[in-house]
Amino acid sequence: MKLKFVGMAALALSIGIAGISPSALAQSSSGTAAFPKNQPLNPLSTHVQSATVHNSKSTPAQNIPLSNRSAARSLAAVTATDSTYGSNTSPDTAELISANTTIPGYIDQQGGARWYYINVTSSLKLTAFLSTGTSNVDYDLTLYRLNPTTSTLEQVSYSAKGAGQYELLSHLATSGYYFISVTSYQGADTTNPFTLFTTLSDSYDQNEPDDNPFFAKDRGTAPFISQQNIDNLLDEDWTKITLNAQSKVNLRLNNTSANGSYVIQLWNANLQNLGSLTQNTDGQITLPAGSYYIQVYAPSTFDISTPYTLSVNYQSAAITRVAISEITSDRGVQGFIDYGYGKKWRIGYNIVVKGRAFDATGNPIGNGIVTVGVQTRVGNKTVVVNGNTDSLGYFSIPMDIGPAAGQYTYRGPVSTHYFDIIPIVFLSNNKQLNADINSLYHYAYSIN
Numbered sequence: 001m002k003l004k005f006v007g008m009a010a011l012a013l014s015i016g017i018a019g020i021s022p023s024a025l026a027q028s029s030s031g032t033a034a035f036p037k038n039q040p041l042n043p044l045s046t047h048v049q050s051a052t053v054h055n056s057k058s059t060p061a062q063n064i065p066l067s068n069r070s071a072a073r074s075l076a077a078v079t080a081t082d083s084t085y086g087s088n089t090s091p092d093t094a095e096l097i098s099a100n101t102t103i104p105g106y107i108d109q110q111g112g113a114r115w116y117y118i119n120v121t122s123s124l125k126l127t128a129f130l131s132t133g134t135s136n137v138d139y140d141l142t143l144y145r146l147n148p149t150t151s152t153l154e155q156v157s158y159s160a161k162g163a164g165q166y167e168l169l170s171h172l173a174t175s176g177y178y179f180i181s182v183t184s185y186q187g188a189d190t191t192n193p194f195t196l197f198t199t200l201s202d203s204y205d206q207n208e209p210d211d212n213p214f215f216a217k218d219r220g221t222a223p224f225i226s227q228q229n230i231d232n233l234l235d236e237d238w239t240k241i242t243l244n245a246q247s248k249v250n251l252r253l254n255n256t257s258a259n260g261s262y263v264i265q266l267w268n269a270n271l272q273n274l275g276s277l278t279q280n281t282d283g284q285i286t287l288p289a290g291s292y293y294i295q296v297y298a299p300s301t302f303d304i305s306t307p308y309t310l311s312v313n314y315q316s317a318a319i320t321r322v323a324i325s326e327i328t329s330d331r332g333v334q335g336f337i338d339y340g341y342g343k344k345w346r347i348g349y350n351i352v353v354k355g356r357a358f359d360a361t362g363n364p365i366g367n368g369i370v371t372v373g374v375q376t377r378v379g380n381k382t383v384v385v386n387g388n389t390d391s392l393g394y395f396s397i398p399m400d401i402g403p404a405a406g407q408y409t410y411r412g413p414v415s416t417h418y419f420d421i422i423p424i425v426f427l428s429n430n431k432q433l434n435a436d437i438n439s440l441y442h443y444a445y446s447i448n
Contacts, residue, residue: 042275060142060160060181064091064153085190088115091144091153094179099200104193105182107139113183117146118198119176125201125208126173127234128180133194135164137187143169146177153179159212160185161271168236170209173200201231203304213271213293216240223313223367230260230302239294241312246288248315248429250369250388253296253308255279260303264310267293279308282386284315284369284429313367317359319389319428322370322435324355333443339410341421346441353397357389357428364393371427372397376442377405377420406444415446 085106088095094115097103105114120126130141140160144153156178159167163186171178182194205228207217216238217226228237243249253264264277269291277283296310324345328334331348338344353372357365366389373384387397406418420442426433 042273060140060155060158060183062155064144064155065151086114089113091115091179091181097180097196097198099198101197103196105196106190106193107137107182107184107188108190109188110184110186112188113181114194116180116182116196118178118180120173120178120200121175123172123174125170125204125231126178127168127170127199127201127211127232129195129197129234130159130167130182131195132164132166132189133192134189137189138163138185139167139194140181140183140185141167141169142181142183143171144179144181145171145173146179148176157209158214160214161212163187168211168234169215170211170235172204172209197234199232199234201235203229204231204235205229205237205307207237210238211236213238213240213267213295216293218242219312224311226310227307228296228310229304229307230262230296230298231304233298233300233302235302236295236297237310239296239310239312240291241294242291243287243289243314245316246286248284248286248318248368249292250311250313250315250367251277251283251285251294252281252311253277253279254311255306255308257303257306257308260298260301260306260308262296262298262302262308265295265297267295269293282369282388313388315365315368317363317365318431319357319365319368319370319433320360321358322355322395322426322433323358324353324435324437326354327440328352328354331443337441339408339417339419339441341408341441344421344439344441345437346419346443347401348443349401349403351399351401353387353395353399353424355395356393357395357433358393365389366391366393368393369428370395370397370433372399372424373427374399374401374422374424374440376402376422377407378403401442404442404444412446415448417446418444420444 085108087093094117097116097118107114128141128143132139143157145156147154157169157171159169161167182196207228209215210217218240221242221244251264253262255262262279266274268274327345327347329347330350333346333348335346336343337346357368357370359365368389369386370389371386375382381402383399383401385397385399387395389395404420407420410417422440422442424440426435
């Protein structure tokens with residue numbers, strides 16, 4: 001089937017790529033900006049309407065017999081004899097290419113194709129990338145492995161997005177010959193060349209190959225936490241999720257690497273972009289029933305030695321209320337006390353806010369996002385921290401509040417305590433929640 005890919009720009013591969021070594025591209029611990037993916041980083045939508053799934057194209061042929069069997073076995077390199085566009089228009093006239101080399105080409109008619117082949121000498125991950133060079137054509141990318149016994153090309157991967165969009169595929173290759181087809185689904189261009197690029201990786205995570213939505217890891221309807229690696233600058237990790245009913249989807253991409261930087265893109269079943277999320281931030285979006293794709297990629301740098309963690313869970317109803325069970329604190333000043341202004345939690349500099357979240361009917365809400373905000377009197381500093389409820393609705397959110405000014409006093413039996421009264425608010429999905437507390441005693445110091 002053909003799924004149209006909306007809102008993405010082709011990778012820029014025209015500068016300095018042919019000279020990049022395999023170790024610099026696919027095996028290093030950090031990457032460069034050689035493959036900028038200029039995808040729009042739009043915020044996640046808050047609420048998405050249902051969309052009709054459009055399927056308009058079948059998958060590429062599974063097996064292709066080679067007519068020239070002797071040539072298929074000897075695989076002598078084919079040179080272009082056509083002075084304008086080359087003669088590699090069929091598998092039998094495929095052009096031999098090497099990894100980490102930029103291959104430009106043209107297709108001169110709709111339905112036409114260009115064929116290439118590469119020799120893989122050991123078990124490696126083979127990644128192939130296609131940039132169409134113009135938005136007016138729709139070219140697809142297919143990978144076949146040659147069965148030397150039958151002289152048949154057996155399809156192992158493909159990528160078929162939309163007009164003007166880049167295509168990307170990968171395969172865990174064993175030693176042998178692999179054929180690559182660039183085929184025109186719609187249109188042709190003899191002015192702007194397409195660009196084909198391949199690379200090989202000897203290190204990759206257990207979910208590969210998953211470099212496009214057609215080979216996405218299917219997670220079904222269950223929440224999950226997944227650790228994966230980006231193994232080269234072309235690498236993308238795609239995950240498919242399914243919602244049986246409208247749900248709030250919570251997303252987070254944790255990355256501790258100082259060398260790699262990653263982004264999430266969310267897509268519907270038609271591969272229409274629903275927004276993006278940068279690493280180490282929480283995102284929530286309300287989605288109707290259906291299938292969706294989560295894409296993780298490196299815009300400019302990657303770190304093969306440090307895995308990222310993708311967390312996805314689902315919230316069935318909105319949080320409307322929180323009940324605070326305890327606020328613990330450093331400096332030995334915790335407790336639910338009365339300094340003469342009613343009972344409040346007393347806090348120091350570093351605190352942990354503990355409680356439980358509920359919906360409007362009083363049911364606990366698991367896998368939800370709770371935001372806690374306070375404002376101190378020293379510099380009117382605002383501290384806002386997000387946290388997640390567990391499966392039973394409980395949360396525990398650490399916060400670094402900082403010092404108090406000591407605007408109020410309380411004379412105790414032994415000493416005088418100086419403190420501030422500061423507000424505390426709770427939110428979920430940018431909506432303020434009902435809570436059983438709204439202020440705190442922020443302890444500054446005491447004098448005997």
